[in-house]
Amino acid sequence: MTDADLVSRVALTTGLSPSEAARVVDDVLAWYSEPVEAYVRRRHAALQTAGHRNEEIYGRIVAELRDRVVAAPDLTERQVRRIVYG
Known part of the structure; x- marks a missing residue:
């Protein structure tokens, strides 16, 4: 589950839509959760x-x-x- 505050921050600072920001956050978190x-x-x-x-x-x-x-x-x-x- 993605942190709503983080998604809002990414959307605000990048100009991405909330859904695009959520995808970016999910992708980054998946990258760093690699065993x-x-x-x-x-x-x-x-x-x-x-x-x-x-x-x-x-x-x-x-x-x-x-x-x-x-x-x-x-x-x-x-x-x-x-x-x-x-």
């Missing part, structure tokens, strides 16, 4: 596709998780590796 394991797997695949090596990827994912708006637990590179490969 850590899903985020790690998705980012690993994207970075690998972009040609990055695992040694760089693991550290990068750990750093990205620290900066997420919705805090993820602190993970070591080994924990990231285990999420990716089991």
